[in-house]
Amino acid sequence: MSDPAALFATAVARHRAGRPAEAAPLYEQVLAVAPDHADSLHHLGLISLDRGEAARAVALLERAAALLPANPLVHHRHALALRALRRSDDALAAFRRALALDPRLAETQHQLGNLLKALGRYPEALAVLRLAASLAPDRAAVWLNLGVAALETEARAEALAAFKHAVALEPDRPESRNILGHTLAAAARGTEARAEFLAALQLRPGYAPALNNLGRLARASGLLPEAVAHFRAALAAAPSAETHSNLLLALNYLPDFPPAEVFAEHRRWAERYADPLAPASPPPAAGPAATSARLRIGYLSPDFNHHAVAYFIEPVLAAHDRTRFEVFCYANVKAPDRFTARLQQHAEHWRDLARLDDEAAAALIRADRLDLLVDLAGHTAHHRLPVLARRPAPAQATWIGYPNTTGLSAIDFRFTDAVSDPPGTTEHLYAEKLVRLPGPFSCYRPDDDAPAVGPLPATARGFVTFGCFNHLAKLTPAVLALWAELLRELPSSRLLLKSRGLGDPAVSDRLRATFAAAGIAAERIRCHGEELSVADHLSLYHEVDIALDPFPYNGTTTTCEALWMGVPVVALAGEVHAARVGVSLLTHTGLADWIAATPADYGRIALGAARDLPRLAALRAGLREQLRRSPLCAAHEFTRGLEDVYVGLVRPPAAPLA
Known part of the structure; x- marks a missing residue:
């Protein structure tokens, strides 16, 4: 059979019958005879995309889109292939070309919204996903993604409504039950949240995300033994760095759990999720104190917003001596607010890590050639310990945000004071070397909105x-x-x-x-x-x-x-x-x-x-x-003492001449 039309018709029939492996060679035969056969390029590109051959799919669909510029479906599939290659800007443009031709394509709106969401462009994603939901009100997946975008923009009521809609459409989907429960828990509606988590587990016994969320809910409710049991069950079902960090945080609250065992559990986290990420050759250490260059100090945190950490890092950022120190802030902030804007004013360099994966974030930090990188989160929510595990700076420390060791061998120091960690008492409980600051371990900035002190x-x-x-x-x-x-x-x-x-x-x-x-x-x-x-x-x-x-x-x-x-x-x-x-x-x-x-x-x-x-x-x-x-509250004095510690750690005095 050499007639392109007949070959194409046979290929389409087999493709529609769910036999793409038989259809693909026929499309190839059509293209051998008619290289610009647009529909064969389109369909073969779709098969390549389904097979995970993203590069070939992009090449085929790009040619198809050039030949069929008025076909929105071709542009849609071209966008999917570009997204698979992580060519996000090109994918966005292709989705928008499809929608310019037909703005009522619900799935294109849906996938455009998902891509914007994946890029951390949540307000844009939310607007697009709202439109997708209006075009496809019976699709649970659209409502789920709309809910996630709403959560990320702090539109909690809208998120809750979207997740409820998704559950109503597909009540037997454990993912929907779980995320609805998560949103209810965030709204302090714990009893309803627990019911959703249990429903998810009924649908899928051993479902690790629901077990993890049950643990978080139990911890938030003060039921610590129950929380620990749920976290351990989740880890048994599906090992996860996030769940394991949740377990570590819970262990800090238990009065009868031996500190040595808490330390051992932190080391287990590091051995599984951090130590394998260590580079073959870490960045070179800074030189001796003879250099006149400013020290380059980086602070890494998900909490550069209205969070407890902000009250203790802002006075330091504001008081740093800029003649001696160049300050970088690496923000993994999902919901920036007025506190974020205020903190940003105190940093010479502000880097947004929220949209970067761990490897890209580590590369960005490494390119800044820091002398010292200071983690401010430990094992609290949204930490980036896997970034520090890649050792993007020659010296790394942890401070403020977490009251225990990280467990990481890649973190050299932990800042504390002689009262919180009396010398000779707790050193064996840390993977890091304890560095005791000259005064308290932190400095507090009271909130500007604090009212006056009232009478007793x-x-x-x-x-x-x-x-x-x-x-x-x-x-x-x-x-x-x-x-x-x-x-x-x-x-x-x-x-x-x-x-x-x-x-x-x-x-x-x-x-x-x-x-x-x-x-x-x-x-x-x-x-x-x-x-x-x-x-x-x-x-x-x-x-x-x-x-x-x-x-x-x-x-x-x-x-x-x-x-x-x-x-x-x-x-x-x-x-x-x-x-x-x-x-x-x-x-x-x-x-x-x-x-x-x-x-x-x-x-x-x-x-x-x-x-x-x-x-x-x-x-x-x-x-x-x-x-x-x-x-x-002595920010100036505290920061001078902290800076002296920094200098001593990363630029030790040159050895005396013999």
Whole structure:
């Protein structure tokens, strides 16, 4: 058979019958006779694309598109092939050529939106995916992708509605159930979220993403043993760096998990996900101090936005001596905000890593020829530890964002202080070398929206209110038992708890039931789970007389906020960094008498303060100024000390001449 038309008809028939392997040679025969047979180029390009032969598909479909410029489907498939080759700009242009010919092509709108989403261009993706959903309202996949784009742009209500629509269309799809549950959990609707995760597991037993999300939900609800069990089950089903990091974070909250085993688990993470990424030859180390060039310092974080880390890195960025240091910020920020814009003003060089994979991010950092790269996330959400594992800088450190080791052999140093990590006590629990800063391990910048300190509420109310605004995961059974004892000893007192997880009535009811079992009436426990503005959040301290620090995972930002609002904090000294942060903060604020050595001591300090309201009122009136004048808020002095440490690490003094 040599007639091109007959060959083509036979090829199409076999192609439509699901026999592309038989159709492809026939299309080839057509092209051997008629090289510009546009439809054969088109169909053979489609077969090549389905086979994963992206380069050949691009070549064939490019020729087809030139011959059939008015056919939107050819441009659509050409775009898919270009995307497979990671030629994103060309793919975007091809999708748009298709839509210029027919803007009502729902799948083209869908795939264009997906590509924009993959490129991190979420607002554009959201607009396109909204149109795709209006054109294909019965396609669950479109609603799922619309929901993801809405989540990334913080349009949570729209995301929730989109995911619900997807589940209604395909209730038996575990992926839809899981992401709906994730969105409900983010909205503090934990009971509904749990039901969706369990539904996903009913549909697909052992489904690792749902197990991971059940772990995250349990951790956020303060159910730590359950969280750890879910994370381990997820890892058994499908090993994942993200899930393993979630497990590591959860272990920090457990009071009875041996620190040596926590360290070993961190090393297991590194051995599996980081150590194999080490380069054959790391970047050369910096030279001795004789050089006059400025030190090039990089900070890597997903939290250059409204996040606790921002309150501790901004004063350093603002105070850096630009005659001695050149500052780079590597931002893995998914949702930039006004805090991002403010931080960006303090960096000479701002690099956006959110759209880059780990290899590309490491290459970008390596090209900047840093002297020192400082990680600010550890194993918290959206970290980029695999980037550091590739060692893009000759010296690397971790600081601020995580209260434990990263476990990585590629990270050389961990910055701390002599109070949080007393010399000779915790070195064996870190993969990094501990470097103790000359004062506190961090420096705090109070929020500009903080209201004025109010009068002591107990004076007007006639009863003392204890308070804690920490994450629920920190409220371990031992913590709740000690607080219940305080409330029993002071029968008129109240307890105000604020945490996002308390927005779920089931969680707040469970917490009140725990206190009720200890003899504390429900009306004495106030649970606040509403998401508030910074000013309204800090204004809640107007209702608190004494703040209670949890243990063994202390508060950091919450402690600083309480002190800034005039509320003293009782802290219990532990053995590891996470359990000694409160000790460090109070020591450097001049409040050592608020540090307890034992639980009994904790109760004595809290009750003693509660029974001496004049002393408490006087302390409240002057506490903001006391914090302002402390080393914790001395940004200039803190940063000079930090810079001296940097110089000593990366430019050691030249050896004396013999």
